[in-house]
Amino acid sequence: MNAALTIAKREIRTYFNSPIAYIVLTVFLLLAGYLFFGSLFIERQADLRSYFNLMPLLLAFIVPAMAMRLIAEEKGSGSLEMLITMPVPDWQVIVGKFLAGMALLAVMVGLTLCYAATVMAVGPLDKGPAIGGYLGVLLMGGTYMAIGVMASTFTRNQIVAFIIAFAISFALYLFYRLLPFTPESLRPVLSYLSVESHFEAISKGVIDSRDIIYYLSVMVVSLVIATVSLESRKWK
Amino acid sequence: MPELMIQVENLTKVYGATRAVDDVSFNVRKGEVLGFLGPNGAGKSTTMKVLTCYLAPTGGRAKVAGFDVFDDSLEVRKHLGYLPEDTPLYKDMTVLEYLQFAAAMRGMASDRSAKRIKEIGGRCGLHEVAGKLVGELSRGYRQRAGLAQAMLDDPDILILDEPTSGLDPNQIVEIRQLIKEVGKEKTVILSTHILPEVQATCSRILIISSGKLVADGTPDELRARERGSRYRLVMEASGTTAEAVKARLVGIKGVSRCEPVRGEDGAHSFTLDAAGDEDLRKVLFRAAVDNKWTLLELHREAVSLETVFRNLTTREEVKS
Known part of the structure; x- marks a missing residue:
């Protein structure tokens, strides 16, 4: 696991040494701030619901942008060859990259904790939904991140990686929106696959192991596919 | 530690329709500096990528430090230092x-x-x-x-893909010196298409062409394989043209090729290639005397590694 942490450390530094982290954080905070303060000042509602409500869609867009460079950039520049000929198992490379993305996500989401503080300053904060919401954002973001890492192993082109990750993430988001139009028999399946239905439950403050298992299993499956994809260079 | 640091048996790597490496076998002993020579695209880098566990072979097997590159890739990589082409840091x-x-x-x-x-x-x-x-x-x-990155963990084997490309002459000398020093205790494989490089650094040479191994030996052994010699000839021949002289020279028994080269003003200069082992200097002198040419220079040299390389790699291309 040491190598994964070494890789993660390096990636985090790269994020913050280049404009990427700052651009992503700025865009995210602008949009999230608009949602939160919009409802605070215009609708005079001091809660986090409008902020959390849009997270499934917003993160489906932002997280692929954070993840796209993780492997694709190294494939393009050739440094991947240097990295994976070091005595480190391929899965640790994937996990290291994923952890770096998660660290950036945590910083991003952490900065929005000031919204919770704002709510507390002007009224009572509903603790359950707030804790559940932040946890849900991290789990859902992590799911998108794992998908993003996976897409990033497919190509040397970062834009292509972004589009693949966004398409998959958006599809997972869209399932929930499609529920009213789908036949009765498909609904439970679609609802289970949707990121949003699980997020909705968690952000109400209901922390159900089934929802957590859903997120964790999508993450694990994506990272396993990412590892296999990295190893596919060795297929005969 | 096994004496054979690298064992490659019938290694084949196919990309789509091209056979980048075709049935290559060789061994490298401890303390050898092996030069991997070949034209661009001959399969040098691919072979190195298999040895460093970046790619898996399509067929055959390769062992590094006694471990299989496919089955024990982690162990192999612990014993390796690798410098890929173009140094992607x-x-x-x-x-x-x-x-x-x-x-x-x-x-x-x-x-x-x-x-x-x-x-x-x-x-x-x-x-x-x-x-x-x-x-x-x-x-x-x-x-x-x-x-430096490749040598950091004091690996038993160093694999260097074109380590001196893009360096200035002073740097090249320094890096070669470094490689030679390292090669005393370690095993080094380096690839290059610069011939003086292998002569300066390597104790053994592999020549690879279109994916196939065409030669394996010390620089002297390779030179001995290729018989024949080359002569340099400068003469004054008033009243005749270079073409006429050339025609005479080609007519001499044992001369396989004659090329006029640019030389001093008023003199004709030629390079002659002879296929046999026989020394043609006497014959050439006599020819000059008979034709009333004034011989200014006559020099015989053994085949260079360059000739060996060109013969081996171009012959292959014709065949395939």
């Missing part, structure tokens, strides 16, 4: 940070890694650029940083 790190990263990735203990970085950094002449970003380094320094 992380541009956003300083040289020191990069070496620290490489040490951590190799699981080196921190006190040992600090000591090794200092030692190797000194040997590769990196101290003055330790704080510089890799992306700002000149080609030569980047190459040295890559070399």
Whole structure:
């Protein structure tokens, strides 16, 4: 696991040494701030619901942008060859990259904790939904991140990686929106696959192991596919 | 530690329809500096990528330090230092940070890694650029940083893909010296298409062409394989043209090729190739006397490695 942490450390530094982290954080905070303060000042509602409500869609867009460079950039520049000929198992490379993305996500989401503080300053904060919401954002973001890492192993082109990750993430988001139009028999399946239905439950403050298992299993499956994809260079 | 550091048996690598490496077998013993020679696209890099576990072979097997590159890839990589072609290092790190990263990735203990970085950094002449970003380094320094990274964990085997490409003559001499020194205790494989390079550094040469191994031996052995010699001839021949002289020279028994070359004013200069072992100097002198040419220069040299290389690699192309 040491190598994964070494890789993660390096990636985090790269994020913050280049404009990427700052651009992503700025865009995210602008949009999230608009949602939160919009409802605070215009609708005079001091809660986090409008902020959390849009997270499934917003993160489906932002997280692929954070993840796209993780492997694709190294494939393009050739440094991947240097990295994976070091005595480190391929899965640790994937996990290291994923952890770096998660660290950036945590910083991003952490900065929005000031919204919770704002709510507390002007009224009572509903603790359950707030804790559940932040946890849900991290789990859902992590799911998108794992998908993003996976897409990033497919190509040397970062834009292509972004589009693949966004398409998959958006599809997972869209399932929930499609529920009213789908036949009765498909609904439970679609609802289970949707990121949003699980997020909705968690952000109400209901922390159900089934929802957590859903997120964790999508993450694990994506990272396993990412590892296999990295190893596919060795297929005969 | 086994005496045979690298064993390659019937190695084949196919990309789509092309056979990049075709049934190549060779062994490398401890303490050998092996030069991997071949035209661009001959399969040198591919073979190295298989040995460093970056690619898996389509057929055959390869063992490094006694471990199979496919089944025990992690063990293989622990014994290897690798410098890929074009030295793809992380541009956003300083040289020191990069070496620290490489040490951590190799699981080196921190006190040992600090000591090794200092030692190797000194040997590769990196101290003055330790704080510089890799992306700002000149080609030569980047190459040295890559070399330092490969040697960091004191590996038993070094695999270097074109280690001197893009360096200036002074740097080339330094890097060669370094490789020679390392080669005394370690096993080194380096690829190149620069012939003087192998002559200067390698104890053994493999020549690969279109994916096939066409020669394997010490530089002297390879030169001995190719019989024949080359002559340089400068003469004055008033009243005749270079063409006429050439026609006479080609007519001499044993001469396989005759090329006029640019020489001094008023003199005709030629290079002659002879296929046999026989010394043609006497015959050439006599021919000059008979034709009333004034011989200014006559020089015989043994085949160069260059000729060997050209013959071996172009012959293959014709065949395939």
